[in-house]
Amino acid sequence: MNKKEVFKLAKGFRGRAKNCIRIARERVEKALQYSYRDRRNKKRDMRSLWIERINAGTRVHGVNYGNFMHGLVKENIQLNRKVLSELSMHEPYSFKALVDVSRTAFPGNKNMTSAPKKEGLAILV
């Protein structure tokens, strides 16, 4: 790459990295490496964000993410996590219907937040 292209890509960099060619060239190379890596990471990060949102949405209705997805799989509902997370945010009634479908298909742990009863000497703690 010639210098003009390097400086074009180095816009917004900190300090000398946007003005001095030797430093800019290094930083631009690194930036391109990061963007290559992160195009692949972005897909993972997005999916993990969808899962976190779905988890929060289902826990409002007393079901956790794992049991919810298992119920959907049992009912052969093939909605992907992107759409499920958008449903949980923007279409709460439809999402509740989905949670109910999943719950009838797979009841899972009845009380998600109950604790095992302490027995014997553990009661004293």
Added chain:
Amino acid sequence: MAMATATSSSAMMTHLTTCLQFSSGSQQCLRSIASERADVWNKTWYPKAEDHVNTEKTWYVVDAADKILGRLASTIAIHIRGKNLATYTPSVDMGAFVIVVNAEKVAVSGKKRTQKLYRRHSGRPGGMKVETFDQLQQRIPERIVEHAVRGMLPKGRLGRDLFTHLKVYTGPDHPHQAQKPIDLPIRDKRITKQT
């Protein structure tokens, strides 16, 4: 098995009908998708500035008397961070404010009252200061709950901002009546000290 298909009518209409009526937990009104041009189903939603205005966030109040410290701190941290909301975003403060009262009465199990140590270091050699739970509770009782919650919030710029949304007070009163705080919903069944 037939399931309710999500309506694909314009985002604005469905948003407005569900937004005002659905009142479970703290479902927030998503202003940013009210415009006709929002592509709700192909682009993952990211909050705009009007979706996380501090003045419109929920305020919760919780009484710490006889609650187990760690379990209480965990619930508080979840609500401050916003992880209980479907609109959770890791890079944005979508959480609520939490007020803790009666902080001096928070409980711990076992022998932690005399054995749990709180350490701090002044930065100089030999400058480690250690005190027990009991001593700290005599000195500065709010710090116990604050220390616990701070350890459960993310560490970083956003985490430090989130920490400012926690308000801890000794005694049963707090100066935030104007924010009309509601009771923090606690789902942990072991959070009250078994006596």
